[in-house]
Amino acid sequence: MINISNLTKSFSRKIAVNDLSFQVEPGEVLGFLGPNGAGKSTTMKMLTGFISPTSGSASILGFDIRTQRLNAQRQMGYLPEGAPCYGNMTVMGFLDFIAGVRGYRGSERQERVDRAINLLELGGVYRQTIETLSKGFTRRVGLAQAIMHDPKVLILDEPTDGLDPNQKQQVRELIQGFGKSKIVIISTHILEEVSAICSRALIINNGRLLADSTPAELESRCRYHHAVTLQADRPLDLLALAVLPGVAGIEENHAEKSLTVLARPGEVIFPQISALIAAKGWQMKKLDLEQGRLDEVFKRLTQGEMV
Incomplete structure (x- = not known):
């Protein structure tokens, strides 16, 4: 030891x-x-x-x-x-x-x-x-x-x-x-x-x-923990995503033409988003579940934003 x-x-x-x-x-x-x-x-x-x-x-x-x-x-x-x-x-x-x-x-x-x-x-x-x-x-x-x-x-x-x-x-x-x-x-x-x-x-x-x-x-500890990133051929219904249970907010990445749907702490939102995609018939190019981003946690800790 x-x-x-x-x-x-x-x-x-x-x-x-x-x-x-x-x-x-x-x-x-x-x-x-x-x-x-x-x-x-x-x-x-x-x-x-x-x-x-x-x-x-x-x-x-x-x-x-x-x-x-x-x-x-x-x-x-x-x-x-x-x-x-x-x-x-x-x-x-x-x-x-x-x-x-x-x-x-x-x-x-x-x-x-x-x-x-x-x-x-x-x-x-x-x-x-x-x-x-x-x-x-x-x-x-x-x-x-x-x-x-x-x-x-x-x-x-x-x-x-x-x-x-x-x-x-x-x-x-x-x-x-x-x-x-x-x-x-x-x-x-x-x-x-x-x-x-x-x-x-x-x-x-x-x-x-x-x-x-x-x-x-x-x-x-990252705000992207259990977030879901989506990319589709056409614009998605932001309101329909925003009102899903457990959703904390939506970030738009205009350069990649994608959305990241943030989960509230302790919530899992992937099943609700998957169900909405099926119900709306959206054709997805990308559908990723995030575990979190260590770089964001590192930055917030070293800048005194997180304890």
């Missing part, structure tokens, strides 16, 4: 992380969210022992990050923001170097390197120097070094930054696989990533914890 209690970090007069407390259990993939400057990277640097907290405590699988730093770090794989690597080394040379630093020797060292290259699909570039790689491949090299020693805890800062859509999907599936047996913490600004792979999400701003819940529960 990761246990963080009243963690605080100050830089001169600025408080970057302010009395932060939470726990993470094995089998959880935790999405760590916040706007730029919220304190995400600072928290991760404290968790991994790269900077010391001003006050409070953090432990990794029982090892205190201040007093047992090396033991705590041995439990972790860390992908920092920017994934710093030695640019003049080849991918193979760099990963072999990391395996050596981790203490592997002989055949096990080569097995660890080969496994990391295969998992991150680096076989096509393993002879290239890192400085010649694209941003996406460099990111994958950074992730390869983080998983080299099969750690029990993975702390990943923007793990899919710079990856193309296919690479993102592959890395997300890899992270989901890790999350079945490991503790995984992901700092990201890509909200769809949280919905896709995280079992839990924390939102912070100005160093303070604003929300700690599942992505689905956070989406349910």
Whole structure:
């Protein structure tokens, strides 16, 4: 388990992380969210022992990050923001170097390197120097070094930054696989990533914890929760939609020529809308039920509009 209690970090007069407390259990993939400057990277640097907290405590699988730093770090794989690597080394040379630093020797060292290259699909570039790689491949090299020693805890800062859509999907599936047996913490600004792979999400701003819940529960706080979006060949009867039981209002999207019918809190309006469509004989191009929009919840929380 990761246990963080009243963690605080100050830089001169600025408080970057302010009395932060939470726990993470094995089998959880935790999405760590916040706007730029919220304190995400600072928290991760404290968790991994790269900077010391001003006050409070953090432990990794029982090892205190201040007093047992090396033991705590041995439990972790860390992908920092920017994934710093030695640019003049080849991918193979760099990963072999990391395996050596981790203490592997002989055949096990080569097995660890080969496994990391295969998992991150680096076989096509393993002879290239890192400085010649694209941003996406460099990111994958950074992730390869983080998983080299099969750690029990993975702390990943923007793990899919710079990856193309296919690479993102592959890395997300890899992270989901890790999350079945490991503790995984992901700092990201890509909200769809949280919905896709995280079992839990924390939102912070100005160093303070604003929300700690599942992505689905956070989406349910959105005014678009259980909303229905419609698009038809011809204009629809807005009044007939507006007077349906449970309807809170209607938003028109003129650019897409569509309507979004909002539900009152706790109401489900899809059956009534479906029945009206059948009764009116409307021909629909689009009929979507929304679960909510995490980006809207994120915006309202970080702007102080929601508690």
